[in-house]
Amino acid sequence: MCLQRGCTCTLKYAGGIPLVSPCLKNILFLANFLTWLVGFTMIGIGVYAKVEKQYSHGLSELAVDPATPIIIFGCLVFLVTFFGCVGALRENICMLKFFSFVMVFALVVEVGCAFAAVILSDSYRESLGKLMYKSIEHYRNDADVNDLVDWMQEEFKCCGVIELKDWSYNEYFNCDINNPSLERCGVPYSCCKVDEDANITDVINTLCGIGLQNSEDSNLYIYDQGCLDSFLLWVHDHLFYISFFLVVLGCIPQILGVMISRILIIQINDQYRFIQLGLLVDSGDIEYLGS
Incomplete structure (x- = not known):
């Protein structure tokens, strides 16, 4: 439970008491929840396509089967956004750290692939x-x-x-x-x-x-x-439009996700310290502020 009832989108302290921003929590939860639904839908579409074929393909055909990458990508999205969604909702530091790590790793891979596409175009x-x-x-x-x-x-x-x-x-x-x-x-x-x-x-x-x-x-x-x-x-x-699309719908949301998750981790850690000092009870309510 947060100490502040309003919507604070920055790291802030009230009367010396650290706050976990409900606005940042809700933004991260909602964004991950919607993306989680997209991942779940992709898995469903991929599995449905596999079942509809009513026969299994050899390993050589997996590379050209459109359903396979859809299922794999859907599973990755489903898993990562689950950690981000639950981590934000339950203020779980471990899940938020895992989410931010995967986001950073994905950004590094994407930038690496972009450079490799230019250098190793042949x-x-x-x-x-x-x-x-x-x-x-x-x-x-x-x-x-x-x-x-x-x-x-x-x-x-x-x-x-x-x-x-x-x-x-x-x-x-x-x-x-x-x-x-x-x-x-x-x-x-x-x-x-x-x-x-x-x-x-x-x-x-x-x-x-x-x-x-x-x-x-x-x-x-x-x-x-x-x-x-x-x-x-x-x-x-169409390279400009493709790059713009990837940056706006890919990189920028990932960067924002990393920033918000890291801010939440800092805020949650600060509240944990106050709980350890006996200044806050586990629910986040003020127990003792001193005179």
Whole structure:
């Protein structure tokens, strides 16, 4: 229980008695509680997506399964915000210290990744390319990967990783003459160029990419630029907005969380000292102030 009934957002003492700011407690609790709900929702969505598939993927497919990173990130958010939420509510120093430590560690990792992305840009490009190739390989075998690849190709108007022939890495679109698939040597419909002037009542040719991998005039019907370059170009063009978004919604809330948790730790420690000296009872009420 705090000594002050109002809302004090700074470290303050009243009559020599240290106060635990109810305003800071409520801000930290509410922010962590809302983020905790987000983490819980992410876990639920990820688990639901896993269950809906009704079959388990091999270890090689975990890297391209969108549900996996959603579950992992949701669990991390759920755990960390739980400590921040309960620590602020119960004025628990250990939980607040753990929360602030994780926030500082996350900030260091984020800044490190940002510098690494600049310094090791070629390595990041190579890793991203491998992930895209893995996604092409498992296309048609995973509904989530299907949707993700189709969205990327339609959004960035691209096809394949480097070129459209990358679709030969997929067993259904492979150009091998022994491939029995009806989509042999083709590309998915998401690679096809869309006629902007077409009427919504027109019949859509979803087989427009069949047999076009080795066609000399394929660029008339499908996108000929790879998705790796298209995506990196989009990131380069929108780097300012991406950085602004990450700083405003990522770094600044984390820094504020660290600052508020550290202030609360100081205030709680000061009250503990007064309790040990017999000036306050455990409830936080004044027992003896002296004359």
